Amino acid sequence: MTRGFKIPKRVTTEIDFEGEVIKIDAEVPEQEPEPIPEDKKLNIIGKKVPRINGEEIVTGKAKYAFDINLPGMLYGKVLRSPHPHANILNIDMSKAEKHPGVRAVINLNKKNVRYVGEEIAAVAAVNEEIAEEALDLIEVEYEKLPFVVNINRAMEPGAPRVSPDGNISKPRTRERGNIEDGFKEADVVLERTYKTQVEVHNCAEVHGSVAKWDGEKVTVWDTTQATHGVRRSLAKTLQLPESNVRVINHYMGGGFGSKLGLNVHTVAAVNLSKIAGAPVKIMLTRKEESYCVGNRPGTIQTLKGGAKKDGTITAFHYKSHNNGGVGSGGSNASPIWDMYQCPNCLIEESSVYTNTDASRPMRAPGYPQGTFSVDLFLDELAENLGMDPLELRRKNYTTKNRGGTGTPYSSKGLDKCYELGAQRIGWNRRNKKPGEGKGPIKRGIGMASEIWGGSGGPGTQLDFRLITDGVVEIRCGTQDIGTGTYTIIAQVAAEELGIDIKDIKVMIGDSDYPRSGSSGGSNTAASVCPAIRAAAADIKGKLFAIAGPLLGENPEELDVGESKIFVRNNKSKSISFKEACKQITEGMLTSNETRGPNPKGYAFSTFGAHFSEVEVNTLTGKVKVIRHVAAHESGRSINILTSENQIQGGTVQGLSYAFFEQRIMDEQTGKMINSNYYDYKTPTAMDTPQIEPIIIDSVDPVLNNLGMKGLGEPPRIPSHAAMANAIYNAIGVWIRELPITPDKVLAALEERKEG
Template identity: 55%
Template sequence: EFRDMKTEEPEVAPSPEKDKFEIIGKSTSRIDGEKIVTGRAPYTHDIKLRGMLYGKILRSPHACAEVISMDISQVQSLPGVKAAIQLKKGRVTYAGEQVAAVAAVDEKTAEQALKLIKVEYKSLPFAVTEEKAMEEGAPQVRKRPNVQKFNEYTRGNIDKGFKEADFVLENTYKTAVEIHHPAETHGSVAKWEGERLTVWDSTQAIFGVRDGLARALKIPASRIKVIKHYMGGGFGSKLGINDYTVAAAMLAKQANKPVKIILSRRENSLCVGNRPSSLQTIKGGVKKDGTLTALYLKNYTSGGIGRGDYCSEPVVDLYKCPNVQVEEHSVFTNTGASRPTRAPGHVQGTFALEGFLEELANKINLDPLELRKKNYSTKNQGDKETPYSSKGLNKCYQLGAEKIGWKRRNKRPGEGNGKVRRGLGVASQIWWGVGRAGTQADVKLHPDGSVEAICGTQDIGCGTRTYMATITAETLGLRPKDVTVKIGNTEYPWCGGSGGSTTTPSVAPAIRDAALKAADYLKKMAAENLEVKADDIIIGNRKFSN
């Protein structure tokens, strides 16, 4: 067994040159593609265990209310109900917050049981829109003011930058809350065996779920195993522990049977996250030749009872600008909490900034592509700090313009006749995705020559199994189909959550490192038998040669 543990192993061999790769960089069929398209890949929705019960959750109908009393006694007398628990005391702060849960022999019985739970609420004032929450005297959503500054950034002198500008423009841009809505809604299956808990979860972070359950249930993480085979989308909403997963575990413990909770599409809309809204005001200064002199961003962003998004990175990093100032505020409302959503904050920030640059280019009668090229940055923090290791955006500008016929675009926005008109636009995006330190992987070589590549990561639809097999096969002179890949289990070596474009740059180097160590071990064995130097051994086509 060879593990990527750099503190315990000798230095790894250097990576082969790109042109020496036989498999990497070439088209490779997904090793699990047939299983997925034929419906044989097991998703959390597909899990069925012997004696399994079905859980349902009672949710608050109020945006803000006090739970005065709750009576679940009638539920216990309904035939088929095996467990019932109260989940909330005190205040609920959004419609959809869970207050109780039941488990029964089938979904219909569980739904009937929910109707037997008697809850007395005291309705309280609430604010479900940003406008209402920002009003003077608005109902307080949390134990702090509804509007909280959470981000400030300054470089240069913003006032000086505006004085140096030939033109100044200020506009406001608004984006609405968005819901993730993966094809596979959220869901968990929980099963106890004595004091040990196994959970099958539709998650992007099996270790995050394990550790969250350990905290919520107050048991050691070593007694919890989380499994995720396949997942029908998450987009950031499945990156952590969920209330319903804890509820499933509690119901399973009480009933002494496995419990499955699958959220409905409506529940998926209410209580498992969203992309926060934004209200962004951008003010910019520019010289006649298109040189940016100042950028100012003020953002109000609402993530419900959770924090809003950092939307300022495009303004801070994307273009060369010496004078930048940012202030961002969360606006708390009585709605479900936000969660990461595909490049959190960057999407809203890009929408505002790129729209602003289009209008700024129009104001100074400059091609918007030329405006971006004029302020091209080769370092982060607006060309002030660390150089990018590589950046091909300028080449993308050139190729993109050629491919879409940029020269034929309207010289002024809105040119043409009729109600329907066509135009060409350009926008740039930035994201930070990098590898995560500490990712571990095993490569196991068995006496019969079979090979396993193992990592406690999770495939969220991006082909993790295939690139793990490809890298292992490339390194050991095999074919991807010769490698058995094992992922999605917290009993495997540790890996972080799969989000933010971090999975491949985290897992791929760990697998490569473990495979190189395995190859080094095999070369030493072969060298002894062939009576040659290990450095002269070549592994390829399932053979050793020199």
């Protein structure tokens, strides 16, 4: 302080982000508000609060990038490779340039393309039709090369090479203990192979960007989960000063992980706009959305595991090959590595490269795949041990990560999820002998467990203002990707200040606002909300400094509630919140206060358990989910309404993964053949069962000042595995490959009959 300024504290925090550990280096405050006690009666937090921006959505006023219409705006289109693998020998764009209505054409200078849909050039024209025509006029001379799109074929010796280093990456391994010793200790050892399909995000709002230059500055309306992230990447890519780039994203029509990074079409829109001297809008087509902007890798997983007679798991050996397309296949192993007690574990995971679009994170990347193997495996192990599947999970319960060998969890409510979920579904109604039901239509009940990160972390900056009319304005560069971020921010501010949520104005989704992180890894809520609370508490102190003298009391003795500021020990002595705000002589009180780091010495995870009841028609092979119970522990829930919605929506997507979705590639042409909403199946209203969310009432004791964790991805993790286990309970036959379509059910039944 002697030099007239202070050096703030900075802390590096490690958090799980989409299944990877990332480091956040951020300035943190010296102190922050005390955690809210678990038993404190709250008025707005933890209630069913409708979205504060609901009216904008239901009236159609909400503006997505898709809706941006600017005067003089041009429409851009991207020329994409029709071939799965080719060298580009020559590109002639002259005809396209001369085409009437075309305003700009850019060549991306690709020498080689490795999947159908890879970007080659882009055009901007006065309307979409002319832009399409211009694409047809770009003449590209290709030298077609051998290709492979199927994961099995890509692994065969002599398969066409996708990557110069071969099609199978060196395995990424993780190991603890000694699996050989573990298997020796075991009374039962099983080895099973599980397969999952490639799933595409297929966001409702296609990816797209609108770019508009204003002198040296460019504004981009982007469909993104990373308002500040895209700004930074775009500036870096185009070598622009970051301060000259603005990204706006007030509404976004679903991302599910595919909208976390900077896209080629965004850069193209910015470049085309610069050349044409007019705003350019590029929205992908539904086809492009299907095969150009990411997918969840398909997998071939083999899990070998051993257990003692009493159910104690002694070893896991997990091997996986993940279809990464021309990118990484990612990792599925965390549910195997962390979930159940297991001292000896070896993980070996390889990416398999194919001539398909690179994978991207997709809602809980890797975890639904890994959970499908380990949770089906546990059920089969339980049957071999003569144990109840739930009992086997309880037997191998652990309060430390790394299968009981690592760091203690800050909180873990999985036991409660088991208890309440089992109770709700009526676990004891399940078939004692799988397939024992009479008649052709058989019912069964199954379950699966969930683990995920979602701790959130420091690094959210914000601009918190309290105006003389008693209205709060919060500006923060986070974004609402459909989970309800606008609303939870307002809830936390309103709770802390004891005022009506209607008086909180939330402005997010704009890189002109202070920086916050990307919406991935279920980290947004637990990163942003504690920061909002810290700033609200700071503002409260500042207002008490004004209200104290007005009440003739020490500001330290004041408290808020019911839109009043009152003396803690004498509630009748009060002043209305709005009245106090009128006395803000500066016109407003402001705060940039933020939250601190996550504490050291703990592992932070979210937990859940899903229970499903299904009906299998053994004559048609069709499976109907009758009822699904989804119990989740994610610390304190800020908004029960949107939390339930996340849980139910994640379950519907799991149902979709279990029975409907799969990308189908034509091996002759290397093209995706179901790149539209008719042929790429997702559930309709008619397929949706009764889904009962259970939100475990708990508060994390140490993680942050609200005791909260994330909930976006967890519900997507276990539902399909619970459904698959329920199918086994119904028919007594395992189906270890997704999606579980009627043909697979019938084939499995047939095989058993023959066997």
